[in-house]
Structure formats: structure tokens, C-alpha cells
Amino acid sequence: xxxxxILAAIKNNQPDHxxxxxxxxxxxxxxxxxxxxxxxxETLGGQVFEIGSYTEIQPLIAEHYTDLNKVVAIQDSxxxxxxxxxxxxxxxxxxxxxxxxxxxxxGVAENGAIWITENEVKVRVLPFITQHLAVVVAAKDILATxxxxxEERIVRxxxxxxxxxxxxxxxADIEQSLVLGAxxxxxxxxxxxxxxx
Amino acid sequence: xxxQHKEHALLAEDFNANEPRVNWHDETLWWxxxxxxxxxxxxxxxxxxxxxxxxIKHNVLGNxxxxxxxxxxxxxxxxxxxxxxxxxxxxxxxxxxLLQEQGVKRMVKSKSMLTEECHLNPYLAExxxxxxxxxxGERIVQLAKEPPSHIVxxxxxxxxxxIGELFHEHLGTPAGNADPKFLTAAARQHLRKxxxxxxxxxxxxxxAVAETGEMVVCTNEGNADMGAHLADVHIACMxxxxxxxxxxxxxxxxxxxxxxxxxxxxxxxxSHFRSPKAGQQLHIVLVDNGRSRQLGREDFRNSLKCIRCGxxxxxCPVYRRSGGHSYHNAIAGxxxxxxxxxxxxxxxxxxxFASTLCGSCSNVCPVKIDIHQQLYKWRxxxxxxxxxxxxxxxxxHAMNIVLSKPGLYKTAxxxxxxxxxxxxxxxxxxxxxxxxxxxxxxxxxxxFADWYKKNRPE
Numbered sequence: 001x002x003x004x005x006i007l008a009a010i011k012n013n014q015p016d017h018x019x020x021x022x023x024x025x026x027x028x029x030x031x032x033x034x035x036x037x038x039x040x041x042e043t044l045g046g047q048v049f050e051i052g053s054y055t056e057i058q059p060l061i062a063e064h065y066t067d068l069n070k071v072v073a074i075q076d077s078x079x080x081x082x083x084x085x086x087x088x089x090x091x092x093x094x095x096x097x098x099x100x101x102x103x104x105x106x107g108v109a110e111n112g113a114i115w116i117t118e119n120e121v122k123v124r125v126l127p128f129i130t131q132h133l134a135v136v137v138a139a140k141d142i143l144a145t146x147x148x149x150x151e152e153r154i155v156r157x158x159x160x161x162x163x164x165x166x167x168x169x170x171x172a173d174i175e176q177s178l179v180l181g182a183x184x185x186x187x188x189x190x191x192x193x194x195x196x197x
Numbered sequence: 198x199x200x201q202h203k204e205h206a207l208l209a210e211d212f213n214a215n216e217p218r219v220n221w222h223d224e225t226l227w228w229x230x231x232x233x234x235x236x237x238x239x240x241x242x243x244x245x246x247x248x249x250x251x252x253i254k255h256n257v258l259g260n261x262x263x264x265x266x267x268x269x270x271x272x273x274x275x276x277x278x279x280x281x282x283x284x285x286x287x288x289x290x291x292x293x294x295l296l297q298e299q300g301v302k303r304m305v306k307s308k309s310m311l312t313e314e315c316h317l318n319p320y321l322a323e324x325x326x327x328x329x330x331x332x333x334g335e336r337i338v339q340l341a342k343e344p345p346s347h348i349v350x351x352x353x354x355x356x357x358x359x360i361g362e363l364f365h366e367h368l369g370t371p372a373g374n375a376d377p378k379f380l381t382a383a384a385r386q387h388l389r390k391x392x393x394x395x396x397x398x399x400x401x402x403x404x405a406v407a408e409t410g411e412m413v414v415c416t417n418e419g420n421a422d423m424g425a426h427l428a429d430v431h432i433a434c435m436x437x438x439x440x441x442x443x444x445x446x447x448x449x450x451x452x453x454x455x456x457x458x459x460x461x462x463x464x465x466x467x468s469h470f471r472s473p474k475a476g477q478q479l480h481i482v483l484v485d486n487g488r489s490r491q492l493g494r495e496d497f498r499n500s501l502k503c504i505r506c507g508x509x510x511x512x513c514p515v516y517r518r519s520g521g522h523s524y525h526n527a528i529a530g531x532x533x534x535x536x537x538x539x540x541x542x543x544x545x546x547x548x549x550f551a552s553t554l555c556g557s558c559s560n561v562c563p564v565k566i567d568i569h570q571q572l573y574k575w576r577x578x579x580x581x582x583x584x585x586x587x588x589x590x591x592x593x594h595a596m597n598i599v600l601s602k603p604g605l606y607k608t609a610x611x612x613x614x615x616x617x618x619x620x621x622x623x624x625x626x627x628x629x630x631x632x633x634x635x636x637x638x639x640x641x642x643x644x645f646a647d648w649y650k651k652n653r654p655e
Contacts, residue, residue, distance in 0.1 A: 002281050002282060002287060003281040005283060006281055006485045007265065007266070009489035010262045010437070010492060011262040012493070013490070013493030015255075015259045015492075015495075015498065017259040017260060018252065018255050018256050020253060020256045021249045021252040021253060023445060023446075023448065023449065025245070026242060026249075026448070026449075040462060044461075044462075044465075090476075091427050092427065110462065111452075111462035111463040112462065112463075113467070118474075124426040125427055128422040128423050129423065129426075145448070146451055146452050147445070147449075149448065150444055150447055150448040151445055154444065159471070160472035160473070160474065161426075161468070161469065161472075161474070162468075162471075163467065164451075164463065164467040166464070166465055166466075167465050168465070169419040169466075170417050170418070170465060171381055171417060172350075172417075172459075173332070173333040173350065173351070173381075174333070174337075174352075174357050174360055174377035174380055174381065175355075175377060176225055176228070176350075177378075179377055179378050179381040181381070181382070182381060182384075182385065182417065182418030182419060182420070183331065183385060183388060183389070183420045184422065184423065184465070185419070
């Protein structure tokens with residue numbers, strides 16, 4: 001029941017209003033560089049494949065992964081024959097997923113982050129609980145900075161949950177030694193998609 | 198003065214007993230500071246970003262009342278349940294009640310310095326509920342029954358061999374294995390079981406957006422997401438100063454946070470929690486615990502701008518060489534030393550003195566808090582309130598007498614130089630705190646005043 005007393009103390013103690021600064025000078029519209037994005041994702045420990053068609057995904061996965069028993073693909077076109085019926089449950093049904101292939105709405109060149117929401121992945125825990133994560137993002141959807149991301153692409157909340165994912169999960173808590181694969185996905189693959197003319 | 202613990206200088210002395218270890222600690226943190234510099238300097242507009250972040254936070258402080266109401270309204274529209282806690286005790290009671298309603302005896306928590314500040318874990322343990330910390334570093338210090346020594350790098354004071362031993366004892370890993378990759382994999386397996394079993398998850402909050410009622414939580418490990426998305430009940434605990442006005446302001450803060458903290462361009466995960474998933478309860482606990490009082494202290498209110506990146510610790514020559522535990526507070530380092538006296542001025546009277554006032558903390562702070570100036574101001578407040586150490590007060594009093602009388606100053610200097618030359622043991626001994634971990638310099642033959650008289654240009 002402290003709400004009123006906290007609010008009263010704040011009102012009494014807060015300094016005078018100062019205007020919010022303008023953020024427009026930080027914008028770099030239409031300058032998102034897929035090559036720069038790729039380089040940052042790689043420095044974060046991810047791997048990037050440039051593809052011209054979704055049909056290229058399957059052979060790349062066969063080449064680069066071993067021991068995949070359960071694969072979830074958000075779109076059938078990513079990987080025909082992937083697991084079905086995976087959406088039903090509280091998320092724990094995904095404990096044994098080896099690889100999830102999901103779409104990303106856009107990427108950010110300055111930090112390698114990809115924006116993913118509940119609308120696409122359907123089950124929130126999927127990109128985290130899967131052992132390995134692959135994200136398909138269109139090369140035309142690479143933005144330059146986080147300011148462009150928030151002001152152009154996620155102006156209004158459009159989903160109950162959204163996340164920027166930049167690289168595989170990692171930790172350096174033991175003597176600052178970088179180890180990939182903390183609690184989330186152990187690896188990240190990005191399929192950077194430019195449709196063939 | 199009755200303290201429950203030793204003060205900073207004495208705790209730092211314990212830490213300094215092992216010189217190679219202090220050097221290692223010092224170098225590790227300085228390496229992180231260098232990574233921060235490298236990535237910060239790669240962004241031409243870095244200084245403008247810091248200035249902008251500082252001004253956004255200033256706007257927040259001036260409108261906190263209205264922003265909190267806006268955040269509460271939006272969060273409720275999103276389906277969250279909002280609680281208000283005046284202090285640590287009320288926060289802990291709210292969380293306990295939520296856990297008792299669910300009937301859980303064990304649950305997962307991702308890193309939250311607020312719950313450390315409130316001492317939530319021991320409180321819940323007293324009531325028969327076990328908290329499993331899931332950030333790897335926090336889990337390590339939890340197994341070691343220690344508090345975190347750094348807000349971003351909780352076990353930065355631990356060697357991998359010690360961690361190997363802890364894991365051998367608690368997780369059954371082979372004795373003598375101290376390979377970070379192996380130990381991390383063991384922790385992953387152990388904590389996956391906890392995530393799967395846990396019906397309640399507690400997380401901290403990095404930023405809460407008034408405009409949308411959403412909360413952003415940043416981790417590299419993915420532990421906050423593993424916990425929150427699998428749980429039936431998500432409890433998010435946040436200090437009231439975590440509010441930012443609009444979603445677009447996240448662009449500024451997410452650019453600054455990880456770069457300042459560890460020299461990364463962004464954390465692996467920046468999760469935006471707006472509404473609970475279908476069938477889930479989302480509780481948000483807004484905690485004051487002295488923040489509204491700090492807001493009223495004109496000289497110190499800027500400390501509430503802090504985004505908990507830890508850059509001030511990594512750069513601080515005193516933190517690097519004294520270790521986080523010597524600050525005997527949930528938040529160590531320069532920022533901890535200006536936040537703690539607001540919570541209890543007597544208990545933390547020593548902390549603002551644990552600084553050289555070099556100003557490096559203020560120079561790296563991403564929201565431009567005037568940390569070293571606040572440390573200096575706290576010293577004055579603490580001394581005026583009578584909480585300064587008696588020896589320090591007596592020393593300052595003697596200095597005041599000597600420095601304000603030129604004749605006395607001249608005589609005292611001459612006597613001092615003669616004593617140091619003739620009987621060096623008088624100063625080079627353990628009674629002189631300046632002699633600890635140091636060699637005293639050779640005393641000069643003449644005073645500066647004498648030298649100047651001889652050498653000044655005609």
C-alpha cells in the first residue's frame with residue numbers, strides 16, 4: 001500500500017522538467033550495409049551464408065551440422081520435412097529441439113542484432129531453448145543503427161514479446177574466457193537472403 | 198561507531214594479502230576497460246550519445262512521477278500486475294507472497310542487482326524457498342556462499358581452479374578439471390534442469406518504457422529468457438529509476454550499455470517483455486528503497502541515472518586493487534560508493550573515502566554521472582554529520598592548523614624532512630597507513646619554498 005507515499009515523495013523531490021533531446025542526428029536512413037552486418041555477426045561468433053533462394057538452406061544445413069534429430073522450421077519452404085505439431089504445449093515440448101530455423105524481421109549493421117518477435121516464432125522460448133539457431137533475414141532489411149530500427153521498424157509495439165538476438169549465447173564469467181553456448185542457443189547461423197532476379 | 202563488518206580499508210588489506218592475485222584482478226579489469234575504449238572510439242558520435250543519454254535521464258528524473266503512472270497504466274493494459282514497494286522489506290514480502298500463492302519451494306532467478314540490494318535470497322531461504330541464480334557468475338558465487346563482487350561480472354574475483362572445485366563439490370564434475378569450456382557446459386546442463394522444473398521465474402529489468410509499458414532485459418547467456426518463457430509466473434523486480442520515456446530512447450541506451458560494460462556492440466539478447474504469454478501471470482514490482490529520497494538530494498540525484506554497466510568499476514584504480522567485496526555493499530566501486538550512503542550514511546561512511554578522486558569513473562560513465570564530484574561531496578556531508586573516522590577527522594584537523602599558518606607549515610616541513618632522513622623507521626613502519634604496500638619516497642633535501650627562493654628568475 002506504499003504506492004501513494006512513494007508517488008508523493010517523488011513529486012515532492014523531483015527536479016524541474018527538462019526537455020528531451022532530439023535523436024534525429026543519430027539516424028542513418030537507407031545506409032544499412034549487409035556486408036558490414038555480416039562482418040559483425042561473424043565477430044560475435046555467428047556464421048553467415050548469403051543465399052538467393054530458400055532451397056539453398058537444406059544443403060548448407062546438411063553440410064554444416066551433424067546429429068540433427070529434431071529440426072523446427074517456421075516456414076515449410078525453409079526446410080521441407082521439418083518437425084510438425086511442435087507448437088502445442090507450454091514450451092517444454094521444445095527441450096529436445098536441435099535446430100530451429102526462424103525468420104528475422106530485420107538486422108542492424110552496427111551490432112549484428114536481429115529483431116525477432118513472438119508473432120513469427122509462435123512459442124517464445126523457441127529461439128532460446130533450441131540447441132542451435134538459424135535465422136533467415138533479407139539483405140534488403142539490414143538497417144544501419146539502432147535508432148533506425150526503433151524509429152522505422154518498431155515504432156509501435158506489435159507483439160507481446162520481441163527480442164534482438166546478436167550472435168550465439170555466451171559467457172565469459174570464468175576468468176573472462178569467452179565460451180559460446182551458455183543457456184541459449186550454442187550456435188547462430190544467419191541466412192542472408194537476396195532473391196535471385 | 199559500531200559496524201557489522203570491517204571498513205573498506207581493512208577489507209582491502211585482506212584482499213591485498215595475495216599480491217599476484219591483486220595484480221591479476223587489476224589487469225583483468227583494465228583489459229575490459231581497454232575493450233570498452235576500443236569499441237567506444239569506433240563510434241564517431243560516442244560523446245554525443247553519452248550527452249544525449251544523460252539528458253534523457255535528466256528528463257526522467259524531472260518527470261518520474263508522471264512516467265511511473267504512465268508506465269503502470271500501460272503495463273496494466275498489457276495484462277501485467279503492478280506492485281509498489283517502499284523498501285527492501287516490502288519488496289521481499291510481495292515476492293514471498295506471490296511464491297506462496299503458487300506453492301513453490303524452488304525457483305529460478307536471473308541477475309538482478311535490486312534483489313541483491315534487498316537481500317531477497319536469504320529472506321526467501323528463511324521462509325523455506327530456495328532461489329537458484331542462473332547467471333553463471335552469480336551461480337558460482339551462490340555456490341561459494343558469497344555475494345557478487347561486481348555488478349556485471351559477479352565472480353571476477355575467482356580463479357578457474359576455485360570454480361572447478363566448487364563444481365566438483367556441488368555439480369559432481371571431475372576433480373581438478375578447471376577448463377572454462379567444460380565447466381560452462383556442466384553449468385548449462387545443471388541449469389537447464391532448473392529452468393525446465395521451475396514454475397516461477399524472477400528477472401531484473403534494465404529499462405522500462407513509460408510509453409509502452411514494456412520492460413527490456415539484457416543478457417548474454419539467455420538465462421532471463423529461459424526462465425521467464427518457461428514459467429507460469431514471471432516476476433520482474435525493478436528500481437523506480439529504470440523508467441525511460443519512449444521506446445525510441447532504447448536506441449540510445451542499448452548502444453551505450455554493452456559497449457560501456459564489456460566492449461561488446463550489444464548483449465546477445467535484448468528482450469522486450471510487453472505482455473504475459475497466454476496463460477502466464479506477469480508481475481512487476483516497483484521498488485523505491487531510498488530512491489525518492491536520493492531524488493531530493495540535489496548534489497546526489499544524478500546517481501539515479503545509472504544504467505548499471507560497471508564501467509566505473511573497471512576503470513577505478515581503487516576498485517581494481519581492493520576487490521568488490523571490500524565495499525561491503527550489493528553495488529561496489531565508485532557508483533556503489535555514492536549510492537550506499539543514501540541507504541545508510543553511518544554504515545557506509547567509509548565508502549566515499551575509498552577513492553583517489555582521479556575522475557576516471559566520471560570520464561567513462563555512459564550517462565555522464567559526476568561520480569568523483571559526488572564522492573567528494575559525500576565526504577563533506579559524512580564529516581559534517583559526524584560519521585567520519587575519528588583518526589581521519591583528527592588528521593584533517595591537524596592539517597587544517599598546519600596549512601593555515603605559513604610559519605608553522607615551514608617549521609613542520611623542516612622537522613618532517615629531518616625526521617625522515619635521520620630516523621626513516623618512524624615513517625617506514627606498519628603504523629603509517631601510507632607505508633602499506635608502498636615504499637616511502639626519499640625525503641627532499643630542501644623545501645619547495647627554499648628551492649624557489651634560490652632558483653626564481655630575477
